[in-house]
Amino acid sequence: MTAVQAPPSASEVLARCRDLVRPALREAVERLHPWVAEMAGYSFGWCEVGGAPAAAPGGKGVRQALAVLGAEAAGADGRAGVPAAVAVELVHAFSLLHDDIMDGDPTRRRRPAVWKVYGTGPAVLAGDALFALAVEILAATPQGAGAVRLLSTALADLVRGQADDLLFATRPCSGPERVTPEEYRSMAEGKTGALLGCAAALGAVLGGADEPTARALDRAGRHLGVAFQLVDDVLGLWGDPAVTGKPVGGDLRERKMTYPVLAALGSPRAGGLPELLGSPERAAEAAALVEAEGGRTAALAEARAHTAAARALLARAPLAGDSAGDLFRLLDHLVDREL
Template sequence: MREATATRSRAPQVLARCRALVRPALVEAVGRSHPWLGEMAGYSFGWCGVGGVPAAGSGGKGVRQALAVLGAEAAGAPARAGVPAAVAVELVHAFSLLHDDIMDGDTARRGRATVWKAYGTGPAVLAGDALFALAVETLALQPPPVGADAVRLLSGALGDLVRGQADDLLFAARPWSGPERVRPDAYRAMAEGKTGALLGCAAALGAVLGGASPAAVAALDRAGRHLGVAFQVVDDVLGIWGDPSVTGKPVHGDLRERKKTFPVLAALDSPAPAARRLAVLLERGGDPGEAAALAEAAGGRAAALAEADRQVAAAESALADAPLAAGAVRDLRSLVDFAVRRDL
């Protein structure tokens, strides 16, 4: 336990180091876009307010950009070799959040209005498109053949991300019970695409730019994909049972929005009597607090935490089996543990 805690305690320093390294290049990339679109991008990263007034926001923890930097270091290259990969994945992540907020109708992110709410839906869509274009350009500017390899890798991850997002949207229309209900294995596949693909791509892209072997690139991609599933499952747990003062989300928020999350799907798959009562309650749109209690009684919370542990173990196994630099693997493991153990 002490070893796991010590590993996790490295993560904030690792994240801060990578953010400081990547920030100037990220600012430069955003600066290549149209000024109005650049303002919206800066707003999404927390760098400014509406109208371009400077702000002190950091744009989040920067897990994806850190994975890219560490991917390069894992290949034995200097950290700066992974910076273009870090910029590209951070731009893609921001693009996906802008569009996700529109699709989900979310009006707030990181304590303030989302881009579409602050600037309008059309401008937010266009800003997201601009970020996507900048990401591709950032990798295409890398010297051949590495640049082409990096663009192909990002393209494949984006295809998986879009498929995962499509499945997530389609899940909303499926019933809570019966043969057409969403099963946990379908959820895993969705989460790997929607969340895991870009995390895996981040680490793999850094490795590609760092000159890693195909085996090392593939191992980092696998580790990131497993981390993505674990991250999404933990996010689901926090969305139901997390402390609102810590998560920034209302208590039982995901149940109130009738989201098909892993704990609920695992509970519905259980033979426990509480599972049947939960299905009936969800079908008629009952009390979220009662639904949370039934999901826990049917084993949904425990199943979700066990699933997160399995995915973390798979990520660590992928890192252990690949020819990677030991120091970078230690830092990668600290990020895995930090991202999954948050506030549980």
């Protein structure tokens, strides 16, 4: 009797897609100016400062996996989505280089951030080079014009979301000008969801999908992005820095209007929370109050609601082969990570 083979885990799906994309990603980066390529390689964890080989922690490869799975969802071989995967991974790296500068974050994935070791100007330059390279790669595909339009739309939404995220910290904690949950969702969809949705849609387009299928994948990816950002918010307040690579309480010290904070501020018993936000010395006290007033529970419930919305979109789309199962496993993995 033939044993039934278990479906791949989300970690195995991510590893398979990374292995497929990595050679093309390295080849693309090597086309850059050597100094810029070194900074890019450092940001990906491939090398140390100076170019010596390294095996530092890199990203999970979520966006590149979505691009590969998008191509497979269209009935194509996953290799058809590799140019999309490379492009979105380059854009993601570009956004992280610039985000670390804007936020003043000194570390990224438990290493000094690029701007801390190479300087702010060089880090900006490296980010710009990665963005330009991403556009070049997509423009060279047979679907070049449409693919670049998809990426441009996602980038415009990403910038809009990033701008809102920065401005939210200047808004009052109460009254008619306070940040609303609806504004947060719009910000998270742009800042995080736009590129996730773009990755899946780009992979599908390069795999020959029709417009409704690509659009469904884009919408599902955007819901996933909101869920992903919500879980990041939770990990930023209560996660283990040894696992997340991020200093706990950093968002509170920067007075970021994350969803747990917004939910807690809506509680009538959270009157002392505004004076704790932005205080490095009282970050732990603020985190405890946010949790006591339901901020953590509300954020996780909202994340699972967006995951359910993404699943519903994928269930209705005409996806080929086993791609739907791989996408569902990836959704659940990203929301339940390290909680």
